[in-house]
Amino acid sequence: MNKFEKQIYDVLVIGGGMAGTFAAIAAGEAGKKVLIVEKNQCLGGTSTSSMVSELMGVAFHGRKIYGGAVQRYFDTLESNGHAMYNYNVPMSSNPNVHIDRLRCNPEYAKIYLEKMALEANADILYDAVLVQAEESDDCIECVVKTAYTELTVQCSFLIDATGNASVACKMGLPTFKNDSKALQTSTLIIRLGNIEIEKLQETIKDKSIQKAVRKGFDSGILKGRILGFAPIPNTNDTTVNVVNTNIDHEDPYELTKGLIDTHQQVPSIIDFIRENVKGCEHAVLVSIGSTLGIRDARRLVGTYELTFDDLKNSAKFEDCAALGCYPLDIHDPVTNTVIWEEVKDLYQIPFRTMYCKESKRVIVTGRAVSASRDAFAAIRVMPSVMNLGEASGCLAAVLVEDHADLSDFNIEHVKELMKQRKMNVE
Numbered sequence: 044m045n046k047f048e049k050q051i052y053d054v055l056v057i058g059g060g061m062a063g064t065f066a067a068i069a070a071g072e073a074g075k076k077v078l079i080v081e082k083n084q085c086l087g088g089t090s091t092s093s094m095v096s097e098l099m100g101v102a103f104h105g106r107k108i109y110g111g112a113v114q115r116y117f118d119t120l121e122s123n124g125h126a127m128y129n130y131n132v133p134m135s136s137n138p139n140v141h142i143d144r145l146r147c148n149p150e151y152a153k154i155y156l157e158k159m160a161l162e163a164n165a166d167i168l169y170d171a172v173l174v175q176a177e178e179s180d181d182c183i184e185c186v187v188k189t190a191y192t193e194l195t196v197q198c199s200f201l202i203d204a205t206g207n208a209s210v211a212c213k214m215g216l217p218t219f220k221n222d223s224k225a226l227q228t229s230t231l232i233i234r235l236g237n238i239e240i241e242k243l244q245e246t247i248k249d250k251s252i253q254k255a256v257r258k259g260f261d262s263g264i265l266k267g268r269i270l271g272f273a274p275i276p277n278t279n280d281t282t283v284n285v286v287n288t289n290i291d292h293e294d295p296y297e298l299t300k301g302l303i304d305t306h307q308q309v310p311s312i313i314d315f316i317r318e319n320v321k322g323c324e325h326a327v328l329v330s331i332g333s334t335l336g337i338r339d340a341r342r343l344v345g346t347y348e349l350t351f352d353d354l355k356n357s358a359k360f361e362d363c364a365a366l367g368c369y370p371l372d373i374h375d376p377v378t379n380t381v382i383w384e385e386v387k388d389l390y391q392i393p394f395r396t397m398y399c400k401e402s403k404r405v406i407v408t409g410r411a412v413s414a415s416r417d418a419f420a421a422i423r424v425m426p427s428v429m430n431l432g433e434a435s436g437c438l439a440a441v442l443v444e445d446h447a448d449l450s451d452f453n454i455e456h457v458k459e460l461m462k463q464r465k466m467n468v469e
């Protein structure tokens with residue numbers, strides 16, 4: 044068959060970030076024909092292209108909570124020396140909040156995510172964006188564009204893993220985005236080398252980082268009250284979550300302004316870090332995230348909107364898709380502070396946040412599921428987003444298998460598949 048003719052897939056995943064990759068792995072491992080279409084030239088999305096290298100909330104008070112392909116990924120990175128668990132670490136923006144995390148090397152993340160997707164028999168199309176999607180009773184017809192050509196793809200189910208409900212929005216499904224005063228700050232992450240890692244680890248633990256945060260913010264060098272270091276296992280490097288801007292990422296002019304603004308902040312911030320953070324006296328710039336880290340995103344208005352009360356009360360859902368434990372963490376664009384509110388226990392995210400009554404064939408996953416501003420601020424971290432992705436792949440696989448659609452399907456079959464995959468949703 045001519046590869047430029049229309050391709051037919053059971054499941055088309057748009058966006059190969061953490062959610063999309065695990066959606067494709069789950070559907071592929073269930074024997075479905077899957078394609079991931081990804082705008083960048085690697086998988087991982089924010090995790091790799093923006094170098095967000097700490098997976099927050101992989102465990103809760105020292106107890107690992109994930110299963111399935113997500114935990115397999117953590118284990119693979121760890122056993123190959125490219126990730127390390129760090130428990131009970133204080134946040135630079137609030138030392139009273141402690142989070143269990145997995146620090147990893149974002150470059151190896153690219154390699155292992157791709158390997159896992161290929162081993163699940165998923166096809167990957169890089170450097171391509173979905174530009175058109177039209178749903179009919181029994182399929183979705185899509186147009187995918189690269190810089191050089193245009194391809195048509197037909198699928199039975201489409202998983203919107205764009206991290207921004209962009210496909211749902213394009214298809215006229217109900218979506219929502221906070222206005223600019225409520226949109227969380229965006230951050231450009233940088234990677235520094237030549238770090239005395241042990242000294243830096245002590246600095247992170249002994250809370251002296253807060254003194255530097257205050258000094259940097261009061262002098263205007265830091266644009267937010269945060270200086271988040273994440274040492275990269277088995278290197279002398281660390282990523283730093285520090286270079287901030289407040290923009291609406293959907294406006295191309297604002298996005299470009301935000302990128303220029305953050306790129307230009309980098310030299311003075313590195314000078315500041317060298318002078319004020321123990322262990323970083325001889326730091327050198329290794330790299331700059333190739334994409335700006337966009338924290339806040341457009342979300343689906345789904346059959347159910349998750350609230351922060353659901354999370355605080357550990358609400359139980361019959362159709363639980365994923366677990367989380369990360370607190371509310373809002374990078375407020377007005378005060379440039381980070382607002383925290385902790386949760387007491389694990390919480391659940393139901394499947395109903397991933398679809399809406401207006402579509403039978405579009406599943407939205409990852410951080411763009413239906414959630415209030417406050418609930419979003421908690422569930423947006425990578426482990427829960429990956430868990431949601433894997434769950435969405437299970438849902439799509441069962442819909443294909445059962446010749447069902449989102450208007451009427453058997454949730455017990457989805458739960459059975461999740462159980463077979465050893466996913467933990469209790």
Ligand SMILES: Cc1cc2nc3c(=O)[nH]c(=O)nc-3n(C[C@H](O)[C@H](O)[C@H](O)COP(=O)(O)OP(=O)(O)OC[C@H]3O[C@@H](n4cnc5c(N)ncnc54)[C@H](O)[C@@H]3O)c2cc1C
Pocket residue numbers: 057058059060061062063080081082083087088089090093095096097098099100171172173174204205206207209229230231284335336337338408409410411423424425426428
């Ligand atoms: C600055 C910052 C710091 C953060 N810190 C942490 C942290 O320390 N720990 C943590 O766990 N989480 C953190 N997060 C949150 C977390 O990184 C993200 O919420 C999560 O990675 C989102 O994953 P996703 O797969 O839903 O979306 P994304 O990572 O946004 O992936 C979406 C993918 O879709 C692609 N795409 C979009 N549109 C199209 C299209 N039309 N066609 C094809 N492809 C498309 C994109 O290129 C991208 O690869 C942080 C986020 C930011 C921005």
